[in-house]
Amino acid sequence: MYDKVIEGVLNKDRRMVARAISLIENNDNGRTKILSEIYPHTGNAYVIGITGAPGAGKSSLVDCLLSTLRQQGLSVGVIAVDPTSPFTGGAILGDRIRMQEHALDKEVFIRSMGTRGSLGGLSRATKEAVQVLDAAGKDVIIIETVGVGQSEVDIIKYADTTIVVLTPAGGDSVQTIKAGIMEIADIFIVNKSDLPGADRTASEISMMLDLGGSLREWRPSIVRTITLDGSGITDMHKAIFEHRDFLENSGHLQKVRKERIRRDIIDLIEYRIKSTVWEQISGSEEFDLLTNQIMSRETDPYTAAAQILTGINLDKCKV
């Protein structure tokens, strides 16, 4: 069965792509087999991340971007991640409906993902869905994620080019876009630029970049857009490809992707060890006993952790 799914992914069979992502998301037994066998066929897609506060207009921007990329003849995968939503697996989000015009386009694959359990899991599932789409030959993969917190930073870090979307009005003023986000943005979009305050928002971003970004080799572009009439979409598209050229010519792309692989290996090792620890701890009498002793302050978690560690057979994770 897994062989059929893998073959389907490599043959760009949309149903099998969807199937593979579902299997991975559900942590199916075949997950590692699928991922390791498609791996040799990955590394060709360019990954774009789009993040910003709810209501900033990310979905509309993705919609516009999709159209321009398709006009270029590129095949595109979109992964819409909502870390605050428990819904997942192809669930059609409200504003996803606008993307319907692309739904019949065979060169476009759109997928929504929600938390379903832990956030670490979502970040991992997103990364792995990118790999599936990459192996299925998508030229460009767009990760769209709601919000601008740490969880979104974790998700977006698999993107080669990261776009942060702001709007002139509202609570997502530049002031609230703190350090973490300023650091990950390669391109700032001031969307809804027809609203009052667009100039100020753009110049505030520019000022923040002047203050903090002098050591960076890439100065993030600032692009104004109005999705309603398509203003600035060409500029956004251009900014993305300029950034890609920069990454490729400067050797940064190689460097970043290498660092990502190192992180992947470590994550996999840690995940394996954690599972082993959990298998041996959960339901163990010693664990329960120590928990009670900590409750009554007879011992403390630090001493208990050391004691439990002594008893765990860690070699079990080496199978």
Next chain:
Amino acid sequence: MYDKVIEGVLNKDRRMVARAISLIENNDNGRTKILSEIYPHTGNAYVIGITGAPGAGKSSLVDCLLSTLRQQGLSVGVIAVDPTSPFTGGAILGDRIRMQEHALDKEVFIRSMGTRGSLGGLSRATKEAVQVLDAAGKDVIIIETVGVGQSEVDIIKYADTTIVVLTPAGGDSVQTIKAGIMEIADIFIVNKSDLPGADRTASEISMMLDLGGSLREWRPSIVRTITLDGSGITDMHKAIFEHRDFLENSGHLQKVRKERIRRDIIDLIEYRIKSTVWEQISGSEEFDLLTNQIMSRETDPYTAAAQILTGINLDKCKV
């Protein structure tokens, strides 16, 4: 030196409390010693978490709550966490200045914490700062955190009572407060209730609770406040103590605290193992070699992780 700090904390010496938190936050060598030795003196404080979007008025609410708790004769610790800020260690946030009136009150201890590195680190540092304040005899500890994303959920989970602050206007409408937040809230505050839409916000929350919360034993209270004139502050105070009574009488408090200890033990074990793995991997030639082989698609991260695991001496974490 650490003995002096520990003694100081237990003697409620404010300077030593600040010192202990800094040492822990900086992951000083004495961290585990301090935490395990103060541990027997913890478990007495009641922990309140306050979260909500930027600009919702959390700091003003904390300010008001501080005053009412002090009038009750309770000593209070406040930990203001900003996951998006790199600043930390007593850095005075802008709106922290309003708390100055409490700064001279010896029974009040206020501390700001920012990311300084990883978010996992912040969540851990917050928990441990709570332990220090608990050991230093604070009756109530308030954790205030910006935003309503997953990172805040992780931080706020050390609270016994969690308050989610909303406002009638703006982008933080009930609709954007998704599942994750609805689940952690024990009390909803509709702040700035003098603004238009307060009724609607309150009834929207109520509707969401009707939809999803029927299985919960505690139905979250909804309290309207106006911090400018102090309206609703008494109700908020009352709601907190009602929730505490519920937790104590129903046995939930014991259950939740026990679950938290179990999580603590596991976190400590995992942290220890991760450090051991990292020590042996970083700088290892095999790791570099495998990374390059993955880059050229000669192998994949899954095979590489298994291979590296075989070579790691995991018993080193059992010291």
